[in-house]
Structures are given as C-alpha cells and as structure tokens.
Amino acid sequence: xxxxxxxxxxxxxxxxxxxxxMYILAEALRRVGIKDVYGLVGIPVTEAAYAMQKVGLNYYxxxxxxxxxxxxxxxxxxxxxxxxxxxxxxxGMMNGLTATANATVNCYPMIQISGxxxxxxxxxxxxxxxxxxxxxxxxxxVKFALRCSHAKDIPAAVARAYRAAVSGRPGGVYxxxxxxxxxxxxxxxxxxxxxxxxxxxxxxxAPTQQAVDRAVEILTSAKHPAIxxxxxxxxxxxxxxxxxxxxxxxxxxxxxxxxxxxMPDAGPYSALSxxxxxxxxxxxxxxxxxxxxxxxxxxxxxxxxxxxxxxxxIEPREMDRNVPVAAPVVGDxxxxxxxxxxxxxxxxxxxxxxxxxxxxxxSKAKNAKFAxxxxxxxxxxxxxxxxxxxxxxxxxxSNPDVxxxxxxxxxxxxxxxxxxxxxxxxxxxxxxxxIMGMGMGSSIGAAVATGxxxxxxxxxxxxxxxxxxFATICxxxxxxxxxxFNNGGxxxxxxxxPSGGDAPAPTTLDINAQYNLxxxxxxxxxxRVETTDELRDALTKxxxxxxxxxxxxxxxxxxxxxxxxxxxxxxxxxxEYTV
Ligand code: ADP
Ligand code: MG
Numbered sequence: 001x002x003x004x005x006x007x008x009x010x011x012x013x014x015x016x017x018x019x020x021x022m023y024i025l026a027e028a029l030r031r032v033g034i035k036d037v038y039g040l041v042g043i044p045v046t047e048a049a050y051a052m053q054k055v056g057l058n059y060y061x062x063x064x065x066x067x068x069x070x071x072x073x074x075x076x077x078x079x080x081x082x083x084x085x086x087x088x089x090x091x092g093m094m095n096g097l098t099a100t101a102n103a104t105v106n107c108y109p110m111i112q113i114s115g116x117x118x119x120x121x122x123x124x125x126x127x128x129x130x131x132x133x134x135x136x137x138x139x140x141x142v143k144f145a146l147r148c149s150h151a152k153d154i155p156a157a158v159a160r161a162y163r164a165a166v167s168g169r170p171g172g173v174y175x176x177x178x179x180x181x182x183x184x185x186x187x188x189x190x191x192x193x194x195x196x197x198x199x200x201x202x203x204x205x206a207p208t209q210q211a212v213d214r215a216v217e218i219l220t221s222a223k224h225p226a227i228x229x230x231x232x233x234x235x236x237x238x239x240x241x242x243x244x245x246x247x248x249x250x251x252x253x254x255x256x257x258x259x260x261x262x263m264p265d266a267g268p269y270s271a272l273s274x275x276x277x278x279x280x281x282x283x284x285x286x287x288x289x290x291x292x293x294x295x296x297x298x299x300x301x302x303x304x305x306x307x308x309x310x311x312x313x314i315e316p317r318e319m320d321r322n323v324p325v326a327a328p329v330v331g332d333x334x335x336x337x338x339x340x341x342x343x344x345x346x347x348x349x350x351x352x353x354x355x356x357x358x359x360x361x362x363s364k365a366k367n368a369k370f371a372x373x374x375x376x377x378x379x380x381x382x383x384x385x386x387x388x389x390x391x392x393x394x395x396x397x398s399n400p401d402v403x404x405x406x407x408x409x410x411x412x413x414x415x416x417x418x419x420x421x422x423x424x425x426x427x428x429x430x431x432x433x434x435i436m437g438m439g440m441g442s443s444i445g446a447a448v449a450t451g452x453x454x455x456x457x458x459x460x461x462x463x464x465x466x467x468x469x470f471a472t473i474c475x476x477x478x479x480x481x482x483x484x485f486n487n488g489g490x491x492x493x494x495x496x497x498p499s500g501g502d503a504p505a506p507t508t509l510d511i512n513a514q515y516n517l518x519x520x521x522x523x524x525x526x527x528r529v530e531t532t533d534e535l536r537d538a539l540t541k542x543x544x545x546x547x548x549x550x551x552x553x554x555x556x557x558x559x560x561x562x563x564x565x566x567x568x569x570x571x572x573x574x575x576e577y578t579v
Pocket of ligand 1: 105106107169170229230231232233235236256257258259288289290291292312313314315318331332333334431432
C-alpha cells in the first residue's frame with residue numbers, strides 16, 4: 001500500500017493479471033448492476049473513469065460536479081437504483097456533496113464516490129494535496145458514509161453503499177475513496193473472490209395488519225375523504241395500485257408537485273384546483289409518500305382541525321412530525337397498498353355523495369377561469385410568463401411522454417400550475433428544499449435514465465446556476481430542449497438600486513442576453529423568440545428534431561413577482577426604499 005499521495009514511483013499493474021483499486025471500483029460498480037456514472041475527473045480519479053469505460057459503464061463527464069450529482073439524483077429517483085457520482089478531492093467533493101445532500105433530503109437514492117487524499121496525512125494535518133477531512137464533512141449530510149483505505153475493501157463498500165441508498169427511506173450515500181486504495185495493485189484472481197451482488201437490497205417491510213385495519217376504518221368512515229400523493233408514491237412505482245384505490249373507491253386526490261401525473265392532473269377524481277377546499281373540509285386524508293412539512297402548512301392552520309391523517313411512509317420518524325397521525329402505516333409502499341386494498345374489499349365508503357360532485361364542480365369552474373387567464377395573457381406584448389405558457393401548455397400536454405424539468409421562482413410556480421401532467425414520474429423539479437440549480441443536471445439524468453425527450457422550463461436566474469452543463473447535453477447529444485424564460489432578473493428585471501447609483505439591483509440580471517447563443521456555441525439549435533408564434537414554432541421544431549436545443553424566451557422585464565408564490569417566507573415584508 002502506498003503511504004503518500006505521490007504515486008510517481010508506482011509501477012503500472014500487469015493488466016489483466018493485476019488490477020488497480022481504480023479498476024476494482026469500476027468492476028465492482030458493474031457487478032452490482034450500475035450502468036451509468038456521472039462525474040468530473042481529475043486527480044485522483046481520472047483513471048477510475050477510464051476504467052469505468054473499459055468495463056462497459058457509460059461515463060458522463062460534466063462541467064460542474066453539482067450538476068453531475070443532480071443527474072445522479074434524478075437517475076436514482078426515476079429508476080429506484082442508485083445514481084452514481086464520481087468526484088475529485090476537496091472542492092470537487094464538496095461541489096458534489098451539495099447534490100448528494102439534496103438527494104438525501106428528497107429521498108433519492110444515489111452514491112457519491114469521491115477521490116480523497118491519503119487519510120493518514122489528512123488526519124495528521126501534514127498539508128497534503130487537496131487536504132480535507134471529507135468523510136466527516138459528508139457524514140452529517142448523507143444517509144451513510146464510509147471510507148475505503150484498502151483496495152480489497154472496495155467491492156464490499158460498493159455493495160453496501162448500494163443497499164444503503166435504496167433500502168428503507170432512500171437517500172444519498174458517500175464513499176471516501178482514498179488515494180492509497182485507488183492506487184493499490186492486487187492480483188485479479190484474488191479480487192475475483194471479493195465481488196458480490198447484494199441479495200434483495202431494498203427488502204420490503206410490511207406494515208402490521210392492525211395499522212392497516214385502523215387506516216381502512218378511518219378511510220371508510222370519512223364523509224369527506226381525500227388522498228394526497230407525494231413523490232415518495234411516484235418513486236415507489238405503485239401506479240396501478242394507486243389507480244385502483246382512487247377509482248374503485250372514488251376518492252379525490254391532490255398531487256404534490258413531483259407526484260403530478262401519477263394520477264392524471266385532469267382526471268375525474270383530480271382535486272388539484274381545490275387545494276384549499278381539501279385542506280379546510282376533508283375529514284380524512286390518506287397521505288401517500290408525502291411529508292406533512294412546510295409545503296402542506298405543517299398540517300395545521302389552513303387545515304380542518306378535526307382532520308384525521310392516515311399516513312403511508314417507510315420512515316417511522318415521519319409520523320406525528322407536525323400533527324398527530326391518526327393512522328400511521330409504516331412500511332413499504334407497495335406492500336402497504338396491497339394490504340389496504342385487501343382490507344377495503346367488501347367494505348363500503350361512507351363518503352357524502354355531494355363531496356366529490358362539489359369538488360368536480362369547483363375544479364371545472366376554476367379550470368375554466370384559469371384557461372380564460374391564459375387566453376387573455378396570450379395576446380400580451382412583450383410576452384409574460386402566462387403568455388409563454390399559453391403556448392407551451394398545449395404542446396407539452398399533447399406530448400405526455402416528454403419529461404418536464406422545471407425550476408425558477410415564477411417560472412416554477414406558473415409552469416407547475418399550468419401544465420397538466422398525465423404520466424407518472426414525468427415532472428422533475430427543485431423539490432423539498434426548493435433549490436435553484438438542478439436544471440441541466442436533472443435534465444441529463446432524466447434523459448440518460450429513461451431515453452426519453454426532456455424539456456426544461458427554466459427561469460433565467462435558475463438557468464445561470466447550471467447553464468454551463470448545457471455543454472454536456474450537447475457533448476452527449478441528448479434530446480433535451482431548454483427554454484429560458486428571460487425576464488432579466490431574479491423574480492423580475494425591474495429591481496432598482498435604492499442608493500440611486502449605477503450598479504445593478506441585487507435582483508437584476510441581463511434582459512438583453514441571448515441565451516440561445518450559449519446553445520449555439522456548443523453546437524445546439526438556438527432560438528430567440530419574442531412572440532407566441534415564434535415560440536410555438538421553435539418548441540415544435542426542437543421537440544421534433546430530438547436535438548439539443550436552447551430557446552431564449554424573451555419576456556417583459558416586469559413579468560414576475562418577488563419570490564413568486566412564496567413571498568410570505570421572506571423574513572419581513574420588503575421595504576419600498578425610495579431612490
Ligand atoms: P413530496 O415533496 O412530494 O410531498 P416528500 O419527499 O416530502 O414528497 O415525501 C416523500 C416520502 O415518501 C418520504 O417521507 C419517504 O420516506 C417516503 N417514501 C419514499 N419511498 C418510499 C417507499 N418505497 N415506500 C414508502 N415510503 C416511501
Ligand atoms: Mg427571471
């Protein structure tokens with residue numbers, strides 16, 4: 001084993017009789033079933049990426065580790081298998097860790113593998129190359145973290161990381177792959193005995209019959225029952241079971257952002273437009289794979305104080321987090337739904353017949369009003385968010401198999417509110433942390449994991465965080481169309497510097513920027529559109545071509561309000577400073 005990070009005297013192994021830790025890593029990933037790796041190479045992991053290609057993995061090289069991590073996270077969400085991120089030591093590791101932490105928060109399975117300087121030297125603070133105590137940096141932000149100091153430990157580390165990522169509540173796992181382990185040479189025959197594939201890595205645990213009976217009793221006794229679908233339900237790929245539950249028992253449902261399409265947004269039981277009514281009037285809500293967190297007003301305030309929550313979740317600590325849960329159903333989603341459907345057999349619902357009818361009437365009225373709003377907006381010049389969406393909505397809705405990636409402030413809110421989804425797992429957004437800076441990475445992960453076309457609807461600010469990885473979309477020729485809603489600012493482009501000076505306001509960006517040229521710089525088709533006709537034409541062409549495309553959607557600078565729908569989260573109302 002090498003004890004310094006200077007490997008200049010190391011001999012190359014006599015391949016294939018001998019292999020390095022880097023090759024063992026590649027082979028271990030392949031043997032557990034990983035096919036795709038997202039990363040950004042440099043010392044000490046460059047050879048590891050070559051080895052990955054050598055053993056037949058697809059390696060996707062990014063421009064920013066955070067975006068490679070967002071790709072891995074989205075890959076994990078869409079496939080129920082860990083997305084894999086490869087990073088270099090120190091800053092590369094930390095750039096990637098942002099995405100791994102975000103994956104953990106959102107319950108997406110992924111494994112970040114980072115090269116690391118010799119831990120013996122790091123621990124003694126000898127000032128080695130890219131010195132950082134990476135293992136302890138990662139630990140509080142991930143589900144499980146471990147370090148390989150020896151090449152012989154790599155196969156087990158990979159197999160255990162795989163199990164940790166996908167079992168129980170899915171999340172991010174970190175492997176600190178130290179330089180000595182990567183550099184170590186072993187006899188290939190000796191390594192052969194070390195590889196193994198984890199048996200039943202996501203062992204499904206069933207809830208108790210008592211928990212199921214309690215849930216069934218509350219659901220069938222309710223006068224105003226409702227179902228709340230979250231991205232945990234979408235992740236679990238139990239689409240048919242949810243459809244059976246909703247349709248057989250005629251229960252209205254509300255979908256959280258990324259659960260949109262799990263059941264069709266425009267379906268007869270969809271109560272998407274009746275969110276407040278559900279909160280105020282439902283007396284039993286079955287929460288399926290969603291957390292009763294800030295996005296659901298913590299289950300209090302706006303909610304009927306007498307509502308009984310039935311909560312299906314794999315994580316026991318999720319129960320009673322903000323409100324007492326009347327019927328916790330802790331267990332694997334698929335087994336839980338099987339048992340609930342079995343328990344419901346032969347039972348009749350006590351729901352008021354007027355409940356569903358009134359929700360359907362409310363939906364119809366609200367949807368008509370919304371359609372009217374889009375029609376009115378479609379004439380606006382310059383375009384505003386709604387003008388652009390009046391064009392994008394029908395195109396995306398008639399291409400339901402396209403995956404929609406969406407981030408921004410107003411761009412996020414308005415796109416989510418206007419575009420109906422009709423297929424599960426076709427909407428990826430900035431999720432529970434409501435972060436900016438996942439767009440290009442998630443688009444790449446979605447395109448690679450599914451082979452489907454992707455359309456990313458991005459605010460101009462949001463796009464800035466990940467825009468350079470549009471180059472990655474081009475390099476790998478992925479069928480991704482990016483729409484940048486250019487209103488020249490964070491929230492909007494009309495911020496004023498209250499000092500009266502020339503410097504841009506904190507929210508001001510570049511209203512005259514031609515984002516399409518970024519696309520063209522990397523060989524994509526670029527479009528700059530100022531009218532609805534131009535937008536329709538560009539999006540139609542981009543989708544038909546399946547080529548990387550970047551559309552600069554020029555909006556008025558005054559389109560969009562401060563913080564979009566969540567202005568109330570600002571610490572205090574903004575003071576209108578006069579210049
Ligand atoms: P949303 O943001 O859509 O409300 P959340 O991410 O808040 O969704 O909640 C998803 C929930 O789903 C998490 O509490 C997670 O533990 C749970 N979950 C994820 N996968 C499964 C599964 N296979 N079985 C049961 N629960 C799951
Ligand atoms: Mg903007």
